[in-house]
Each structure stands twice: as structure tokens, then as C-alpha cells.
Amino acid sequence: MLRFIINRLLQGLLVLFALYTITFFLAKAMPGEPFTTEKNISEEAKAYQRAIYGLDKSLFEQYLRYPINILTKGSFALSTSKGRPVEDIIAQSFPNSLILGLSALGIAICIGVPLGVISAIRKNSWVDWGAMSIAMIGICVPAFTVGPLLQIYIASHLPGLKVAGWGSPADIILPALTLGLTTAAYLARLTRGGMLEILSQDFIRTAKAKGVPSNKLITKHALRGGLLPAIAFIGPSFAALISGSFIVETIFQVPGMGQHFVNAVIARDEFLLLGVALFFGFLIVIMNLAADILTGIMDPRVRLGSNQK
Amino acid sequence: MTNQITDTEAGTSLWKDSWLRMRKNRIAVASIIVFSITCFFCFIVAWFCKDPNQVNLANKFSGPSSEHWIGTDALGRDLFSRILYGGQVSILVGLIATTVSVTIGIIYGALAGFFGGKIDSIMMRVVDTLFSIPFLMIVIVLQAVLSEWSRETSVWIVSNLNWDKGFTDRITNVLPLFFALGLLGWLTLARIVRAQVMSLKEREFVEAATSLGLTKLTVLFRHIIPNTLGPTVVYATLSVPGFIMYEATLSYLGLGVESPNSSWGILIKEGANYLETNSQLLIFPGIIFSITLFALNFLGDGLRDALDVRASKD
Numbered sequence: 001m002l003r004f005i006i007n008r009l010l011q012g013l014l015v016l017f018a019l020y021t022i023t024f025f026l027a028k029a030m031p032g033e034p035f036t037t038e039k040n041i042s043e044e045a046k047a048y049q050r051a052i053y054g055l056d057k058s059l060f061e062q063y064l065r066y067p068i069n070i071l072t073k074g075s076f077a078l079s080t081s082k083g084r085p086v087e088d089i090i091a092q093s094f095p096n097s098l099i100l101g102l103s104a105l106g107i108a109i110c111i112g113v114p115l116g117v118i119s120a121i122r123k124n125s126w127v128d129w130g131a132m133s134i135a136m137i138g139i140c141v142p143a144f145t146v147g148p149l150l151q152i153y154i155a156s157h158l159p160g161l162k163v164a165g166w167g168s169p170a171d172i173i174l175p176a177l178t179l180g181l182t183t184a185a186y187l188a189r190l191t192r193g194g195m196l197e198i199l200s201q202d203f204i205r206t207a208k209a210k211g212v213p214s215n216k217l218i219t220k221h222a223l224r225g226g227l228l229p230a231i232a233f234i235g236p237s238f239a240a241l242i243s244g245s246f247i248v249e250t251i252f253q254v255p256g257m258g259q260h261f262v263n264a265v266i267a268r269d270e271f272l273l274l275g276v277a278l279f280f281g282f283l284i285v286i287m288n289l290a291a292d293i294l295t296g297i298m299d300p301r302v303r304l305g306s307n308q309k
Numbered sequence: 310m311t312n313q314i315t316d317t318e319a320g321t322s323l324w325k326d327s328w329l330r331m332r333k334n335r336i337a338v339a340s341i342i343v344f345s346i347t348c349f350f351c352f353i354v355a356w357f358c359k360d361p362n363q364v365n366l367a368n369k370f371s372g373p374s375s376e377h378w379i380g381t382d383a384l385g386r387d388l389f390s391r392i393l394y395g396g397q398v399s400i401l402v403g404l405i406a407t408t409v410s411v412t413i414g415i416i417y418g419a420l421a422g423f424f425g426g427k428i429d430s431i432m433m434r435v436v437d438t439l440f441s442i443p444f445l446m447i448v449i450v451l452q453a454v455l456s457e458w459s460r461e462t463s464v465w466i467v468s469n470l471n472w473d474k475g476f477t478d479r480i481t482n483v484l485p486l487f488f489a490l491g492l493l494g495w496l497t498l499a500r501i502v503r504a505q506v507m508s509l510k511e512r513e514f515v516e517a518a519t520s521l522g523l524t525k526l527t528v529l530f531r532h533i534i535p536n537t538l539g540p541t542v543v544y545a546t547l548s549v550p551g552f553i554m555y556e557a558t559l560s561y562l563g564l565g566v567e568s569p570n571s572s573w574g575i576l577i578k579e580g581a582n583y584l585e586t587n588s589q590l591l592i593f594p595g596i597i598f599s600i601t602l603f604a605l606n607f608l609g610d611g612l613r614d615a616l617d618v619r620a621s622k623d
Contacts, residue, residue, distance in 0.1 A: 011437070011438075012441075014434075014438055015438050015441040015442065018438045018439070018442065019442050019443075022442070022447060023446075023447070023450060026447070026450045026451060026454055027450065029454045030450070030453055030454050030457065031454075031457040031458070031461075136603060136606060136607070137599075137603075139602070139606060140550070140599045140602035140603045140606060141595070141599045142554060142557055142558070142561075142577070142598070142599075144557070144558075144561045144574075144577055144578065144581060145577055145581075145591065145595040145598075145599070147581075148581040148584045148591060149584075149591075151584075152584050152585060152588070242443070246445070246449075246558075246562060247558060247561060247562065250562070251581075261446065261449070262449065262562055262564075265449055265450055265453050265564070266453075266563075273450070277443075277446055280443050280446065281441075281442065281443065284441060284442075284443060285441060288441060
């Protein structure tokens with residue numbers, strides 16, 4: 001198990017390195033200047049600013065300097081558009097994104113998994129058909145349609161819910177619901193598939209023949225294996241929840257990290273871009289690792305065969 | 310019953326077999342019909358409709374009438390023809406991005422699976438690494454880079470080749486999307502094809518082809534790759550709605566298609582602004598968009614059942 005974890009951690013480092021390299025060179029390839037403002041700045045002033053931010057160094061030097069500064073000084077450099085340290089911006093906005101992402105994940109699991117289990121047990125019944133149609137709606141209707149509809153038809157009619165904003169705990173509900181619906185739909189489909197596969201296996205028939213009551217059959221025998229595809233999906237889906245939050249944060253005006261990323265691209269702010277990208281990448285690596293470990297605990301086959309795959 | 314037996318004796322191809330199974334799946338058949346109708350309207354009927362960019366401020370937010378079937382938008386443009394023209398962009402982005410990604414995925418996966426050993430493990434490590442990278446983030450940055458380049462190209466074309474500016478802008482605005490999405494969506498397919506090729510290359514027909522003296526690459530492209538088409542078709546069908554969704558997402562964020570060009574993402578974005586007073590501006594594009602995605606997803610599911618492909622990932 002320890003070897004497995006170390007192996008995955010090394011792989012995670014490789015992922016972060018690749019992410020950094022790709023983002024760095026894409027950011028450098030972005031045309032346009034970081035310091036273009038409405039005011040006309042003289043060439044000297046621009047050169048001075050470039051020197052402050054270290055943008056006058058050679059490309060290779062800049063490429064090496066950024067990760068070294070992060071590792072040695074814990075500094076993610078200054079944001080060129082906001083003039084503040086990138087780590088401050090992340091520290092300020094990340095808690096909001098985390099709360100939003102985790103609540104969305106919670107909602108997704110609470111809706112998706114039971115829906116999938118029920119439709120697998122009642123395969124081909126109207127319950128199954130209905131649940132899977134709802135799941136399909138969740139996949140096909142984009143967040144930027146669901147969000148505004150929720151704002152108009154729910155937020156403006158229910159007391160306590162605001163159309164947009166981020167202050168009281170109740171403000172989390174609608175964005176989290178919007179964000180979680182797609183993931184819930186995928187989870188429902190994966191859970192159904194996984195459960196159906198397990199339920200068709202011999203050991204389930206044996207257990208049935210031995211007289212295990214159907215409740216116990218599901219909870220004790222089938223769920224353990226049937227949930228594996230869903231659990232494997234939760235790691236990557238956390239990534240989807242964060243990147244999906246670009247949209248939801250815009251709709252509900254949540255002061256999270258997603259909008260900083262989009263703004264950084266528009267403002268050609270490469271340090272903010274790199275900082276947010278690396279931070280997201282780090283989170284995803286950690287979440288994938290957690291999902292892998294959880295799968296390894298639940299399914300020994302994965303643990304043993306991890307190197308072949 | 311007897312019919313089926315003679316059919317089997319005559320030897321049916323995988324595709325004919327699957328078509329027979331598919332025909333029994335009512336939802337899949339309905340999806341084909343719905344998607345065909347949508348394409349018919351977007352690519353053929355659209356040419357007979359009003360100019361989607363004709364602004365008429367005197368007639369903004371008008372309701373359904375005989376002239377504007379489902380009304381007009383905030384600038385008095387005909388919503389019906391904007392939806393159809395937007396559909397052209399959205400559907401084309403879906404189809405072309407899928408073509409780009411499927412081509413890369415097949416070649417990459419087939420080469421890795423066919424050569425095996427060190428080459429395979431390096432190639433798959435690359436895929437594993439790219440898999441953990443947040444897709445939408447890279448697409449956003451890549452799209453920003455590509456669209457800036459294509460804007461410059463557009464200016465160059467207009468000034469040097471004297472093309473029509475509106476036409477050139479329309480093309481160069483959409484072009485980067487095809488590649489930004491297509492270049493990044495091939496990872497899953499590469500894995501699927503690789504696994505297929507690995508098992509196919511041990512089969513007797515490959516041995517037969519090799520012993521007849523065909524070169525390795527001929528065997529791979531003529532005999533192995535065509536046999537991987539089943540899973541590829543299923544995956545490709547399911548990725549079209551995915552790309553359409555990405556296009557809408559990028560356009561919604563202001564990084565994809567830009568006004569006055571329309572796409573379903575743009576229309577939904579514009580519609581959301583006027584939801585309280587003129588909800589039809591969001592609802593109509595939203596419904597068409599969702600129905601198309603519905604049809605494509607159900608079609609993919611139907612194909613998967615018909616071709617009997619077991620895919621672990623959705």
C-alpha cells in the first residue's frame with residue numbers, strides 16, 4: 001500500500017510539472033501585453049514594470065524561476081493585473097470555492113447514488129426509466145440554463161434565498177445545486193452500471209440461494225463492488241466541479257477562484273493564471289490520490305494490479 | 310425466427326447486425342429522427358430564413374408573429390433564424406472537434422497498442438499525465454491563444470486577399486474552437502483503441518495477414534484499425550454532445566464564439582440577461598440545445614447497446 005501511495009505521489013508530481021509547462025508556454029504564447037491599461041504608459045515605465053515582475057529575463061530563466069520561488073520562498077509572484085501577491089488572492093477566494101465545490105459534491109452524492117442503486121434494483125421498470133431520464137436531463141441541460149431558471153423561479157419566490165450574492169449560509173444552496181446536478185446525473189448512471197454488473201454475478205446468485213434477505217444482499221454484498229465506478233469518478237469529478245464553477249460563480253456572483261482564472265486569461269495576467277492553474281492541479285492530484293486509496297481499500301484487485309494498468 | 314437463421318448462414322456483417330438490433334430500440338431511432346430534423350433545419354431551412362444579423366431596434370422583444378415566428382431579441386433580430394444559424398456553429402463545432410480528436414485518438418492509441426513495450430508505456434504515461442490536467446482550464450488558455458492568432462490571420466486575409474470581412478470573421482472566429490477542443494479530447498479514445506489493438510494483434514487474421522507478407526503498418530491500418538471501429542463510433546457519438554456543451558460553455562464565458570455571430574451558447578447567454586421580462590429568449594434556445602444533446606446522448610447509448618460495446622467510462 002505504501003509503495004502504491006508513493007508511486008501515485010510521484011505521478012502526481014509529474015502531472016503538476018506537465019501542467020506547469022503547458023500553462024507556462026501557453027501563457028507566453030498569448031499575444032498582448034500584461035500592462036495595457038486605459039492610460040498610456042511610457043515605454044520606460046513599462047520596461048520598469050517588466051523588470052519588477054521579472055518579465056525581462058530570458059524565457060528559460062523565467063520558466064525555472066517560478067517553481068523555484070514557490071518551493072523556496074512559498075511565493076507565487078505578484079499578479080500583474082491586481083498588483084497583489086497571487087497567494088493572497090488564492091487564500092482569499094479558495095475557501096468560497098471549496099465550500100461551493102464540497103456542497104455540490106455532497107448534493108451530487110446524495111442524489112446520484114441512491115438514484116442509481118434504485119434504478120439498478122428495479123431494472124427496466126418505470127422507476128428505472130424515470131430515474132435515468134432525470135439523469136439525462138441533468139447531463140443535457142447546461143448549468144447556465146439551470147442557474148438562471150433557479151434564480152427566477154425559486155430564489156425570487158422563496159424567502160431567505162437570494163438571487164445572487166455570497167454572505168449567509170443560505171446563499172450556498174442554489175449555486176451548489178446548479179453545480180451538483182450534472183455530477184449527480186453522471187454518478188447515477190455510473191452507479192446503475194456498476195450495480196447491474198455486480199448483481200449479475202455468481203456470488204450474488206449464491207447469496208440469494210442461501211436465503212440472504214434482499215436488503216442485506218444490496219447493502220452487504222452488492223454495494224461494495226457496485227459503487228467502485230462511482231468512487232473512481234468522484235476524484236476527477238471534483239476537478240469538473242471546480243472547473244464547472246467558472247460558470248456558476250459568474251451566474252451567482254460567488255467570489256471564488258474560477259472567475260480569477262477567467263479574468264487572468266482576459267487580462268493576460270500570467271502569474272495569476274499559473275498560480276490558480278497549479279493550485280487547481282494540486283487539488284486534483286490530491287483528490288485523485290484519495291479516490292485511488294479508497295478504491296484500493298475497497299477492491300484489492302486494483303491495489304495489486306496498479307502497475308499493469 | 311427462420312429468417313434469422315438463414316441470415317446467420319449467409320453471414321451478416323457487424324454493422325448489419327447492429328442495425329437490426331438498433332432498429333428495435335425505439336429511443337435510439339427517435340433520436341436519429343430528432344437529430345436529422347435539427348440538422349435539416351439548421352443547414353437547409355436556415356438558408357431560406359431571414360438574415361440573423363439584421364438589427365431592427367424599433368421591433369425589439371416582439372412576441373411571436375407571422376413575420377417573426379418566435380419573436381425577436383434585444384436588438385430586434387429574428388430569434389428563429391438566429392437559433393438555426395447558431396445551430397450550424399454548435400453542431401459543426403461538435404462534429405469537427407470530434408473528427409479531430411477521433412483521428413488523433415485512433416492513430417495515437419493504435420500505434421501505442423501495436424508497438425507495445427517501451428514505446429507503449431511512454432505513450433500511455435503521457436496520456437495518464439494529461440488525463441489529470443483540468444481540461445477546461447487548458448482549453449480556455451489554448452482558445453485565448455488560438456483566437457488571437459486567428460484574429461490576426463483574419464486581418465491579414467482581408468487586407469491581402471480582399472475576402473469579404475464579415476465572412477472571414479465568421480470563419481476565423483469559429484476555427485480555433487474546433488482545434489482547441491479537438492486537440493484536447495482524444496485521450497479517452499486513445500486508451501480505448503490501444504486496448505482494442507492490443508487484443509486484436511494476437512488474433513489469427515493478423516497472423517495470416519503478416520504471413521502473406523504485408524508490412525507492419527499495412528496490417529495495422531488495413532486490418533487492425535477497421536476492427537476497432539465499433540467502440541470508436543460509440544465514443545465519437547457520445548463526444549459530439551460533450552463538445553457542443555464545451556462550445557456553449559466557452560461562448561458563455563466570452564471566450565468562444567463572439568457576437569454578432571450566433572451559437573447556442575451565445576443565445577443562451579444573451580437570453581439569460583432578459584429572463585425576467587422575456588423568458589422566451591432563454592427558453593427557446595435552451596430547449597433546442599437540450600433536445601439536441603438528449604438525442605445525441607441517447608443515440609450514443611443505443612449504439613453502445615447495439616454494437617455491444619462495454620465501456621467502463623461514460
